[in-house]
Amino acid sequence: MDTIIVIGGGPSGMMAAISSKEHHPNARVILIERNERLGKKLRLTGGGRCNVTADVSNEEVISYVPKNGKFLYSALTNFNPQDIQKFFNENGCETKIEDHHRVFPKSNKSQDIVETLHRKLVECGxxxxxxxxxxxxxxAKKKIVTNKQTFNFDHCIFATGSKTLPGTGSDGNGYGLSEAVGHTITKLLPAEVPLVSNDQVIQEKTLQGLSFKDVKLNxxxxxxxxxxxxxxxxxxxxGLSGPAALRASFxxxxxxxxETPAKISIDxxxxxxxxxxxxxxxxxxxxQExxxxxxxxxxxxxxxxxTQEVLEKVKGFEMSVYETRGFAHAFVTNGGVxxxxxxxxxxxxxxxxxISMCGELLDYNAFTGGFNITSAFATGFTAGKYALSEA
Structure with a gap:
C-alpha cells in the first residue's frame, strides 16, 4: 500500500489530505499537524468568521494575486471558488455571499469551516x-522523523504555511524543510499587514477607531x-488597518x-x-448624509x-507610511519556495x-478577502489529486 504524508493541518494541508484520499482511495494518507488541533490559523481569519473564498471567476481570483498569480491557473481549473462553496454546502456547512463577493459560513463561525474539514478527513479515512x-x-530513504515517531512515505506533500502569525504554529519551519530537500526560498517579507504611520493625526489618536466603507487609497x-x-x-x-491597508501593504x-516614508492619500x-x-x-x-x-x-x-480645504482633505487626505507591523501581525508572507x-x-x-508543495509555502502572494484561502484550497486539492499520478 502506498503512503501519502501531508505535513501541515491548515487549509491547504487539510484539502491536500482529503483530495489524496479521494483520488487515491487505496493509499494510506497521513496528516501531521504540530498543533493540538487542526486549522488554528484558519479559525482566526475573517475576524473569527472565516472568509473562506470569493464568489468570482478563476480569472478574477488571479487578478487578486498580485505576485505570480498566473501560476495558480491550473490549480484553479481543478478546484475553484464555486467548487469550494459546493464542498462546504454539501458537507453540512452552508455558506453565504457578502459584499466584495466574500463568502462566509452562514453561521459566521470559522469553527464550522474547520470542523467540516475535520469531519471530512475522518470520513475519508x-x-x-x-x-x-x-x-x-x-x-533518499523516504522517511520523516517527528518528535514522536518516524514515518515512511511514497509521496510527501509540504503544506506547512509561511511565517506569519507564528503563534498559530506558522513559524517558517517549512522553509527549512524545503531547503533541506534542495529547494530555493525567495526573499521573505510580511504581506497583507497593517501600516504604521507617525503622522500627527495618528500620534494624537484623533481618528483612532473610525472605520470607513469603500474608501479609495492611493x-x-x-x-x-x-x-x-x-x-x-x-x-x-x-496607523491604518482593514482590507484597503492590508492590500496596499504589498x-x-x-x-x-x-524611498521612506511612502506617501498615500485617502479619498x-x-x-x-x-x-x-x-x-x-x-x-x-x-x-454627514x-x-x-x-x-x-x-x-x-x-x-x-x-470649506474648500475641508473638501480637498475629504477627497485626498495625505498620509505617510514608515513601515508595516511585520510578520507578527501579517496575514500572508510575500516570498517562499x-x-x-x-x-x-x-x-x-x-x-x-x-515531494509536492502547496499553500502559503509557495512564492505567490494573494490578497485577503477570500483569495488567499482559495489559493490554499486549490493548490492543496491539486497536490492531493496528482500525488501518485501524473497530470
Whole structure:
C-alpha cells in the first residue's frame, strides 16, 4: 500500500489530505499537524468568521494575486471558488455571499469551516497525528522523523504555511524543510499587514477607531500614483488597518525599499466628485448624509482654513507610511519556495518528484478577502489529486 504524508493541518494541508484520499482511495494518507488541533490559523481569519473564498471567476481570483498569480491557473481549473462553496454546502456547512463577493459560513463561525474539514478527513479515512512536529526528512530513504515517531512515505506533500502569525504554529519551519530537500526560498517579507504611520493625526489618536466603507487609497511612487485600492479602512493607534491597508501593504513594501516614508492619500467619498461637493450649500450636513462621521469632519474643519480645504482633505487626505507591523501581525508572507521549481499542473517538485508543495509555502502572494484561502484550497486539492499520478 502506498503512503501519502501531508505535513501541515491548515487549509491547504487539510484539502491536500482529503483530495489524496479521494483520488487515491487505496493509499494510506497521513496528516501531521504540530498543533493540538487542526486549522488554528484558519479559525482566526475573517475576524473569527472565516472568509473562506470569493464568489468570482478563476480569472478574477488571479487578478487578486498580485505576485505570480498566473501560476495558480491550473490549480484553479481543478478546484475553484464555486467548487469550494459546493464542498462546504454539501458537507453540512452552508455558506453565504457578502459584499466584495466574500463568502462566509452562514453561521459566521470559522469553527464550522474547520470542523467540516475535520469531519471530512475522518470520513475519508485520513489518519491524523496532532501535536506532532516534523524534525527532519530523508528523501533518499523516504522517511520523516517527528518528535514522536518516524514515518515512511511514497509521496510527501509540504503544506506547512509561511511565517506569519507564528503563534498559530506558522513559524517558517517549512522553509527549512524545503531547503533541506534542495529547494530555493525567495526573499521573505510580511504581506497583507497593517501600516504604521507617525503622522500627527495618528500620534494624537484623533481618528483612532473610525472605520470607513469603500474608501479609495492611493499609493504614490515618486509623486505619481502607483496603485489605487478601494475597500474598507480602519484608523488605529499605530496607523491604518482593514482590507484597503492590508492590500496596499504589498505595494508599499516595495516602495519602502527605495524611498521612506511612502506617501498615500485617502479619498473618503470616491463615488462623489469634488465639483459636486463644492456646489452644496451646507457642506457639513451633506458630508454627514454621505456617511462621514462627525469626528472626521470636525478634524478636517480644525485643520483647514476654509470649506474648500475641508473638501480637498475629504477627497485626498495625505498620509505617510514608515513601515508595516511585520510578520507578527501579517496575514500572508510575500516570498517562499521559488515557483520555477514546482510543476503548476501537479504541485510536484521538479527536483524531487516524491515531494509536492502547496499553500502559503509557495512564492505567490494573494490578497485577503477570500483569495488567499482559495489559493490554499486549490493548490492543496491539486497536490492531493496528482500525488501518485501524473497530470
Amino acid at each position: 485520513v489518519e491524523l497525528f496532532l501535536d506532532t512536529y516534523v524534525e527532519s526528512i530523508d528523501i 499609493i504614490y511612487k515618486k509623486n505619481k500614483i502607483k496603485q489605487s485600492i478601494t475597500h474598507d479602512l480602519l484608523f488605529t493607534h499605530f 505595494y508599499i513594501q516595495t516602495i519602502l525599499e527605495k 473618503f467619498l470616491p463615488e462623489i466628485s469634488l465639483e459636486s461637493l463644492q456646489q452644496e450649500s451646507d457642506v457639513e450636513e451633506k458630508l 454621505y456617511g462621514l462621521p462627525k469626528r472626521l469632519i470636525s478634524y478636517f474643519k480644525e485643520k483647514s482654513k476654509n 521559488t515557483l520555477k521549481e514546482i510543476d503548476p499542473k501537479t504541485m510536484k517538485s521538479k527536483i524531487n518528484p516524491c
